[in-house]
Amino acid sequence: MSRYLVDKFLFTVDRDPDLVERYREDPRGTVAWWEAEEANRLLNCVSQERSTWLAFADDEREALATHDYPRLFELGAHPFLTLTLFIALFERDYEQPLGFQLEYAQRLSGYSLPYPDITT
């Protein structure tokens, strides 16, 4: 389980306009590139200083590669990060205000308390 790394993916993509578009257009390719090149980057350090051990679990990689936000919820990805990024990805495709946000809630309607743990 690498819940922290899933959150790190959502966090680093969400804050970069180019990455948001890249992930929208090519989710599987972006996830593969990110895991190979970015996953072990220490965010506050020069590029030579890297971690050596971070990798997605198979179900995490697949959820990210398929834009499967209900599955990310189930895996304990931080719901604020998932929501913020997925609004950036898909809100534009909905005509009604909050159309995407309400569909998002509906697709998660099978979950009841307690929600999956998000502690990293």
Place this chain on the structure above:
Amino acid sequence: MAEIAAVIASTHHPFYYKASTSTGAERPPFADAWQAKIEAFRETLTVAEPDVLLLVGSDHFHQFWLDNMPQFLVGHAEQYDANWYNEEREFGLPRMHMQGDRDLSGHILRGGLDTGFDLAFSNELRLDHSVTCPIITLRPQNDLPVVPVYTNIFAPPLPQPKRFVQLGQALRDLVESWPSDKRVAIIGTGHLSLELGGPRQFGPHGPDPEFDAKAVEWIRTGDIERCLGEVTIENLLEPGNATQGFMDFMLMMGVAGEGVTADYSDNLDLFHTMEAYFTWYPGGDPRKAAAAAAASLPEQAAAAAAQEV
């Protein structure tokens, strides 16, 4: 010593800026009522005539990340840039810039460390909507220096609710012991029941109106004892998965004091979450002082006229 001009606790709603500045068909039906409430709330800060704002909020995974997460942090910068690309993108928030007050920052840091709060600090801090929303709502001219205090209500493990109350009490003591003749308003923003990224998000009102009614009453009456008796980190997830942001309201209850009823309180039921606004005047209500002065004017005029005769 510095004086506390006002203590203000508020929700922070990032959609207010867009709702209140939109016109014509773009303007949502609830915008007029919302704006009227905000302008009345703003007046409670204006009449307090503050010189400096101590702003309590929470970074929403902007500058602080899970590789290095402070629980409580004080901004210690000369200036602050504010608002981020994803807040511009999602909420239409403008980029902002504020002056800091390093003297007050340094006093709070040193005093906090010496009285049991091992506060983190930042000399280069880009603020987010948890502290820019109250500037937009309460001080849109953005003309006062600020000292931001960030709390972690977001990335578990979180500090206990009691710690938030205690930090509020400590902040009040520290401001009151600041060797300065300035008037400080302490403004903190949090949430009532709120769901983000879960099945109960973006409903016609907040996810738990019962919790909201109870919470508003705790805050309004300063009922810290009852609030601490009922609230735990874990059970705050029941009214909504982002309701741990209520702990910033608890911090502000600590600033205002046990059993101290707010001099001003208001709320507004909106889609997604309830808005709530509270103001306390520890040094007396300046609106009452102004009214008393106005009432005594005719008497003074009569006395002056009698003297002239």
